[in-house]
Amino acid sequence: MTNILITGVGGQGIVLASKLIAGTAMKKNIPVMSAETIGMAQKGGSVQSYLRLGKGAYSAMFPRGSADLLLAFEPGEAVRMLPWLKKNGTAVVNTHAIMPTTASLSGASYSGEEMIAYLKERVENLILVDGDAACRALGSPRALNMVLLGAAVSSGALPFTVDEVDEVMRVSVREAFRDLNSRALRYQ
Amino acid sequence: MHTEFLMGNAAIARGAIASGLNLIAGYPGTPSTEVLETAAKSRPDGLYVEWSVNEKAALELAAGASYAGARTMVTMKQVGLNVASDPLMSLAYIGVKGGMVILVADDPGPISSQTEQDTRTFAAYSKLPCFDPSTVQEAYEMIQDAYAYSEKYHTPVLFRPTTRICHAYASIEVKDEAEFAVNTPEGFVKDSTKWVIFPKLSRNAHEMIAKREPVLSADFSGYSKNRIADSSGLPSRNLALASHGASFAYTMDALSLLDAEGISQAKCLEVLKISTPYPFPEELGLKFLQAHDEVLCIEELDPVIERELTYIAGKHHLNVTIRGKLTGDVTPAGENSTESVAEAIRKLLSGAGDSALSAASAATGNDNPPALPVRPPVLCAGCPHRASFYAVKQAMKGKKAVFCGDIGCYTLGNAMPLDMVDTCLCMGAGLNIAQGINRIEPDTTAFAFVGDSTFFASAITGVVNAVYNQAEMVLVVLDNSTTAMTGHQPHPGTGRTMMGEIVAKIDIESVLRGIGVKTVETVNPLELSAAVETVKRVAKEPGVKAVIFRSPCAVLVKPEKPAVIDPEKCINCKRCVRELGCPGLVISEGKVQIESALCTGCMLCSQVCPTQAIGKGGQKE
Numbered sequence: 001m002t003n004i005l006i007t008g009v010g011g012q013g014i015v016l017a018s019k020l021i022a023g024t025a026m027k028k029n030i031p032v033m034s035a036e037t038i039g040m041a042q043k044g045g046s047v048q049s050y051l052r053l054g055k056g057a058y059s060a061m062f063p064r065g066s067a068d069l070l071l072a073f074e075p076g077e078a079v080r081m082l083p084w085l086k087k088n089g090t091a092v093v094n095t096h097a098i099m100p101t102t103a104s105l106s107g108a109s110y111s112g113e114e115m116i117a118y119l120k121e122r123v124e125n126l127i128l129v130d131g132d133a134a135c136r137a138l139g140s141p142r143a144l145n146m147v148l149l150g151a152a153v154s155s156g157a158l159p160f161t162v163d164e165v166d167e168v169m170r171v172s173v174r175e176a177f178r179d180l181n182s183r184a185l186r187y188q
Numbered sequence: 189m190h191t192e193f194l195m196g197n198a199a200i201a202r203g204a205i206a207s208g209l210n211l212i213a214g215y216p217g218t219p220s221t222e223v224l225e226t227a228a229k230s231r232p233d234g235l236y237v238e239w240s241v242n243e244k245a246a247l248e249l250a251a252g253a254s255y256a257g258a259r260t261m262v263t264m265k266q267v268g269l270n271v272a273s274d275p276l277m278s279l280a281y282i283g284v285k286g287g288m289v290i291l292v293a294d295d296p297g298p299i300s301s302q303t304e305q306d307t308r309t310f311a312a313y314s315k316l317p318c319f320d321p322s323t324v325q326e327a328y329e330m331i332q333d334a335y336a337y338s339e340k341y342h343t344p345v346l347f348r349p350t351t352r353i354c355h356a357y358a359s360i361e362v363k364d365e366a367e368f369a370v371n372t373p374e375g376f377v378k379d380s381t382k383w384v385i386f387p388k389l390s391r392n393a394h395e396m397i398a399k400r401e402p403v404l405s406a407d408f409s410g411y412s413k414n415r416i417a418d419s420s421g422l423p424s425r426n427l428a429l430a431s432h433g434a435s436f437a438y439t440m441d442a443l444s445l446l447d448a449e450g451i452s453q454a455k456c457l458e459v460l461k462i463s464t465p466y467p468f469p470e471e472l473g474l475k476f477l478q479a480h481d482e483v484l485c486i487e488e489l490d491p492v493i494e495r496e497l498t499y500i501a502g503k504h505h506l507n508v509t510i511r512g513k514l515t516g517d518v519t520p521a522g523e524n525s526t527e528s529v530a531e532a533i534r535k536l537l538s539g540a541g542d543s544a545l546s547a548a549s550a551a552t553g554n555d556n557p558p559a560l561p562v563r564p565p566v567l568c569a570g571c572p573h574r575a576s577f578y579a580v581k582q583a584m585k586g587k588k589a590v591f592c593g594d595i596g597c598y599t600l601g602n603a604m605p606l607d608m609v610d611t612c613l614c615m616g617a618g619l620n621i622a623q624g625i626n627r628i629e630p631d632t633t634a635f636a637f638v639g640d641s642t643f644f645a646s647a648i649t650g651v652v653n654a655v656y657n658q659a660e661m662v663l664v665v666l667d668n669s670t671t672a673m674t675g676h677q678p679h680p681g682t683g684r685t686m687m688g689e690i691v692a693k694i695d696i697e698s699v700l701r702g703i704g705v706k707t708v709e710t711v712n713p714l715e716l717s718a719a720v721e722t723v724k725r726v727a728k729e730p731g732v733k734a735v736i737f738r739s740p741c742a743v744l745v746k747p748e749k750p751a752v753i754d755p756e757k758c759i760n761c762k763r764c765v766r767e768l769g770c771p772g773l774v775i776s777e778g779k780v781q782i783e784s785a786l787c788t789g790c791m792l793c794s795q796v797c798p799t800q801a802i803g804k805g806g807q808k809e
Contacts, residue, residue, distance in 0.1 A: 009563065011786075022193050022357065022359075023193065025359075026191070026193050026359050031358075031359055032193065032357075032358070032359050033324070033356060033357060033358040033359070034356065034357040034358075035352060035355065035356045035357070036355060036357075037299075044563060044565060044566045044568075044771050045563045045564065045565045046563050056444070057441055057444075058322070058323065058436070058437035058438075058440040058441050059352070059356075059434065059437035059438055059440075059441050059526060060356050060357070060358070061352065061438075061525060061526065062441075062526070063441075063445060063525065063526045063527045063530070064527060076560055076561045079557045079558065079560060080557075080560050082557070098561075099561070099774045099775070099776065099783075100561045100562060100563045101566050101769055101770070101771045101774075102561075102562050102563070102564065103561060103562075103775075104765050104769075104773065104774050104775045105604060105605060105765060105766065105769055110561050114558040115558060118557060118558055122555075141785050
């Protein structure tokens with residue numbers, strides 16, 4: 001059984017990343033279940049997608065300490081959900097912080113650097129991705145989810161290859177985004 | 189059969205279609221909305237799909253169709269059942285000809301609802317059979333069983349998944365089209381002794397229902413989805429568990445978790461799974477209780493199973509202890525989780541877990557994390573509701589006023605810095621609450637904010653009430669031409685139907701004038717000074733008066749170029765941030781910046797800026 005927790009802020013493209021992991025698993029005849037935050041929480045809030053690949057579980061909502069992979073689209077959200085990561089689990093984390101509206105109002109500073117420092121101290125298998133730089137290099141802010149998914153797959157934390165994910169992506173998204181997504185999945 | 193990766197709500201819709209569904213109607217509400225949307229998307233020939241004006245209308249529509257022999261479904265969230273409860277209670281006596289499933293999605297937590305009410309309790313109150321699925325696969329199969337029971341007993345049945353079933357996804361086995369049932373409705377056969385509710389009919393129906401209850405209970409004791417999940421080890425006499433819905437899944441996962449922790453008794457716990465809470469499968473419950481000394485009930489929302497088992501134990505003089513919410517062993521409110529269930533079981537097996545390593549302690553990141561950013565839900569960047577609330581706030585500055593809110597995205601107008609929602613109760617309540625406050629406090633200008641979909645669903649009667657009873661109030665209709673909160677469903681003001689037709693819109697202004705509201709002004713809230721002046725002018729009028737703020741939902745229109753800040757003009761007063769709280773405005777390195785990925789170019793902030801430092805994007809180049 002492989003447990004995956006994807007986390008970030010509403011609107012970052014987490015749902016598509018989750019769908020592609022599920023779709024690729026299905027294609028390889030691996031049973032899959034998932035659970036997502038939908039509704040009021042989506043509006044600028046923290047969002048999560050839980051995925052379980054393989055047999056033997058009843059609920060997609062796995063407990064703390066059992067994620068093999070934590071795929072975080074935002075460093076503060078990575079820290080928030082870190083208790084879900086297994087010891088020796090892999091964390092793939094975007095270093096670009098998203099400032100919440102509340103921080104702007106209170107004048108509190110939040111840069112994400114303190115989050116990265118905290119993660120570095122605690123996570124052995126930590127893969128940091130500068131999502132902002134990647135999107136600039138690829139020429140689109142929409143590429144972020146594929147860049148992070150590509151990094152997660154390349155880390156070996158998922159039971160499939162980038163080519164297998166790519167194949168599923170190409171039949172799941174509109175033609176206009178296919179080539180950008182293919183390049184993003186392979187961005188290193 | 190073939191395998192598909194489906195959302196729970198999609199699985200329910202697909203299961204209903206496989207049962208020969210002829211008509212589906214509902215009103216949107218999280219977490220139920222995707223059931224009807226899936227039915228509309230994969231609509232077979234002969235299926236009629238409708239977003240009705242509210243849940244009561246949807247239920248009555250489906251009842252009529254079922255009288256005529258159609259297989260029908262009504263969809264709503266749990267609070268929607270309160271709206272539909274009037275026809276529901278009577279329909280329970282009348283019954284149906286074609287199979288009818290009332291899908292009511294419950295929301296433990298609550299995650300996006302006003303209440304933690306339990307439709308299983310409503311089932312017992314209305315005396316309607318109720319189905320409660322545990323997984324996506326089970327929901328797909330159980331909805332088909334629900335139609336079979338509905339037609340076997342000529343009664344509408346309730347089907348109540350919870351959020352974690354509705355919004356879960358799983359790869360499940362589904363039927364191919366060739367395997368689908370087909371239902372050809374016979375048509376309505378007149379019979380006033382059957383379809384017209386009268387005291388005599390009601391008395392007889394009540395007796396019939398009372399006699400049916402034990403028959404259904406016995407039938408359900410043999411229903412395969414009510415069962416005792418065997419323990420992998422030798423069953424323990426001392427302790428056993430009883431559960432339902434998503435909590436059953438947590439319970440099974442908790443037993444695996446405890447086993448992995450080295451608590452060997454976890455292997456010996458049997459689990460009674462109740463999929464039909466009403467009528468309760470009493471024989472099955474009795475058999476289970478007779479085999480155990482203590483039973484822990486793991487439930488979300490009401491302690492339905494716990495009360496039923498306690499009743500059976502008393503009725504049969506069994507020496508068994510029933511534990512659960514009523515005994516403080518399970519949390520009385522909110523959701524369960526695999527961890528909370530494991531903890532409740534661990535406590536009862538006390539002593540066993542002493543040397544075991546709990547999974548939580550093996551987790552990383554439990555030690556003093558840095559202060560985490562707080563992310564409460566907020567109105568989207570460019571949302572016209574922000575502008576509407578701000579305009580009213582400016583217009584009423586320094587005056588005594590109360591702002592009654594309602595259900596929709598605009599409930600988020602309560603957040604700082606807008607702080608413009610003083611009350612929120614239920615769909616359409618704001619109008620009448622505003623009247624009530626003004627009756628007791630006549631010097632307060634009472635405002636009621638209502639969205640366009642909520643206006644049609646349940647606010648029109650409030651306007652009639654206000655006008656006829658000579659109330660003093662300002663009605664503010666926030667018309668963004670959609671049902672935004674639940675994912676942009678059409679309503680009578682949009683001119684679209686779920687059958688894909690383009691139809692005449694029902695005009696809110698004409699409705700208000702028709703009721704007798706003399707002053708009705710429509711204004712674009714994003715034109716701030718005009719909006720403020722309109723509110724000031726209208727609020728001075730006597731009686732019931734209305735402002736319609738009309739501007740489309742920011743998510744539905746193509747955004748304009750993001751605004752730009754001229755660094756030479758910006759004095760960094762942060763007035764835009766403090767006044768509006770828009771996610772498109774951030775402070776980075778001490779300076780106000782436009783978050784260009786979010787900004788829709790609505791330009792509200794430019795109208796708040798004292799130095800005209802914010803301009804339209806794309807002009808300079």
